[in-house]
Amino acid sequence: HLTVSLLHNWYDGCGQRLPMVRYATLHIANNYYSAGANNTWQRGIDRRKDCKIYSEANYFEEERKSVTSNSHGSMYDVGSINLMKNWLNDKPAWNPADYYTFKADKADKVKNMAMTLCGAGKVPVAGPTVYDPK
Numbered sequence: 001h002l003t004v005s006l007l008h009n010w011y012d013g014c015g016q017r018l019p020m021v022r023y024a025t026l027h028i029a030n031n032y033y034s035a036g037a038n039n040t041w042q043r044g045i046d047r048r049k050d051c052k053i054y055s056e057a058n059y060f061e062e063e064r065k066s067v068t069s070n071s072h073g074s075m076y077d078v079g080s081i082n083l084m085k086n087w088l089n090d091k092p093a094w095n096p097a098d099y100y101t102f103k104a105d106k107a108d109k110v111k112n113m114a115m116t117l118c119g120a121g122k123v124p125v126a127g128p129t130v131y132d133p134k
């Protein structure tokens with residue numbers, strides 16, 4: 001069983017499994033999901049068996065492709081833009097704040113941040129977000 005944080009990524013034109021989560025606990029925050037030049041994006045977050053996902057302030061270009069309709073595991077979201085909320089849980093199965101300090105950037109800033117800061121040669125030494133392991 002893994003516990004993973006996926007923070008400040010730009011998924012541009014990826015087809016699916018962004019990520020595909022099975023038997024894991026994930027914090028998915030401040031990520032930007034876009035269709036890319038080939039518009040190959042089929043679906044974003046893909047929850048599967050025994051997963052616990054805490055989604056926070058992500059930006060999805062297409063709501064209908066943001067998350068799969070699978071009802072396996074649990075997924076909770078706070079503050080994301082264009083996230084299909086039909087299949088989300090009302091309460092989180094876990095909270096990243098119990099493990100580390102993280103202040104998410106507002107979702108409406110994520111697209112510009114990703115396009116400006118993500119990619120080869122663009123990773124700053126000191127990013128705009130504070131990460132402080134407890």
